Amino acid sequence: MKKGIIILGSSNSNGTTSQIASFIVARTDFPIIDLNTKIIGKFDYEFNNRDDDFLPLIRHIVESYQIIVFATPVYWYSMSGTMKIFFDRLSDCLKTEKETGRKLRGMEMAVVCCGCDQELKEGFYMPFIETAKYLGMTYQGDMYCVEENGLPVINEAEVEVFLKGVKDEYSIIS
Numbered sequence: 001m002k003k004g005i006i007i008l009g010s011s012n013s014n015g016t017t018s019q020i021a022s023f024i025v026a027r028t029d030f031p032i033i034d035l036n037t038k039i040i041g042k043f044d045y046e047f048n049n050r051d052d053d054f055l056p057l058i059r060h061i062v063e064s065y066q067i068i069v070f071a072t073p074v075y076w077y078s079m080s081g082t083m084k085i086f087f088d089r090l091s092d093c094l095k096t097e098k099e100t101g102r103k104l105r106g107m108e109m110a111v112v113c114c115g116c117d118q119e120l121k122e123g124f125y126m127p128f129i130e131t132a133k134y135l136g137m138t139y140q141g142d143m144y145c146v147e148e149n150g151l152p153v154i155n156e157a158e159v160e161v162f163l164k165g166v167k168d169e170y171s172i173i174s
């Protein structure tokens with residue numbers, strides 16, 4: 001089975017996106033990194049945030065995992081600000097941290113997200129797909145869950161399709 005990690009970028013560590021992430025964990029055993037527990041500053045042209053938690057985290061990821069599952073709520077039709085800062089900081093891997101950036105090449109990426117709208121607006125996944133392409137990563141798929149009454153509606157059939165891309169040997173851990 002592939003080794004994967006879930007990057008959770010929600011303002012609510014116990015919200016719906018976190019619940020979806022936990023649901024994926026139960027079927028993959030992937031660990032979750034909650035970005036709320038990390039100090040990750042915005043991208044800085046002078047790299048003044050180089051000593052925060054981003055570089056140790058991304059180094060650990062490229063050394064240890066094959067696939068990154070990004071878990072984000074939909075905030076204003078986009079990924080969360082927390083997640084966007086993480087994506088902006090991937091630019092460090094093109095400048096001061098090229099060795100790590102090279103190791104992203106060949107890795108895989110997938111996305112799970114949650115919002116209130118019945119349907120996700122077109123284009124939501126574009127930044128993920130294009131980032132994967134730019135970094136030489138393979139985009140393995142995505143899954144959207146609608147929030148209803150404070151809970152994510154999780155469609156088992158969609159989960160099955162999603163997990164096929166995320167795992168090599170597909171078997172649900174029940």
Ligand SMILES: Cc1cc2nc3c(=O)[nH]c(=O)nc-3n(C[C@H](O)[C@H](O)[C@H](O)COP(=O)(O)O)c2cc1C
Nearest residue numbers: 010015016017073074075076077114115116117147
């Ligand atoms: C700041 C903010 C912006 C939101 N924008 C959208 C949106 O554009 N589209 C949508 O479907 N839901 C939107 N929502 C609803 C959230 O996506 C939804 O409540 C989601 O389940 C929250 O996930 P969380 O518990 O992980 O934060 C927004 C919620 C917040 C707090």
